[in-house]
Amino acid sequence: MTDLADREWRLIKDDPRDGATQMSLEEIAAQTALEDDLRTVRVYDWEPSTLSLGYQQEPDTVDWDFCEEHGVDVTRRQTGGGGIYHDSVADISYTIxxxxxxxxxxxxxxxxxxxxxxxxxxSRMGVDADFAGAKQEAIYRPSCYLRDIHPAHDVVAPASESETKKISGNAQYRQRDVVIQHGSLSFDLEPETHVGVFAADIEPQTFTDRVTSIREQAGIDREEAVDCLASALGEWCDAEEGEWRDGELEAAADLAERKFGAEGWVCDRALEA
Structure with missing residues (x-):
């Protein structure tokens, strides 16, 4: 349990939502933390499937035709790094x-x-995972899972072996004096889609050579993996299970329309008036 556990926290096991709304809810949670003294941990997935671009990522790295053909939305995160393909099958996401x-x-x-x-x-899932022991050079920087692996925030498995693969990426940003950390855990591999969303010609084998998954390492089902993540987050900060308030959801919907779902933000980091 963290030293932060004496504060008020809520654990949200969130409904599947589109990418723009998921990114908006993080900023709304930041506002709630400051104004209402209520901190948030949550576990969530994405529907429809979404490519979240890193803050500085150029739009010409995206295969827009592939995304449209396969029903993949595109949004942009506040954090840096490469793009991540999220869905309700292969990806499990969280926010603190x-x-x-x-x-x-x-x-x-x-x-x-x-x-x-x-x-x-x-650990609860039965996955031998830890921070990367050493930096690994990038294969393709526009992709989060194929860019350089950094010991500070990238998690690899199996950690006890010399040959490890990335299983989770984590990133932070600060918004109105609040720290927001979000991350992606690889539950399963969908290499064709993971590389297909990018404009470069990348072989799916390149992805599977670099990335592993919870299913591959532990053989558990997705529901069990989500429960392990939610319980670990909740116990870490002694959070009460909760949900979004109506006002927060309304504010997130407005922010998604003005910012995270707007073409100007997605393509140029420009906000709507």
């Missing part, structure tokens, strides 16, 4: 939101704190 004044100011120390429940969740 807390006031910046309550967490370590050093980025690496904050990653270490916020990734404690993620590593605990992998």
């Amino acid at each position: 939101v807390a006031p910046a004044a309550e967490v370590p100011g050093d980025l690496m120390d904050c990653y270490a704190m916020f990734c404690e429940p993620i590593l605990e969740a992998f």
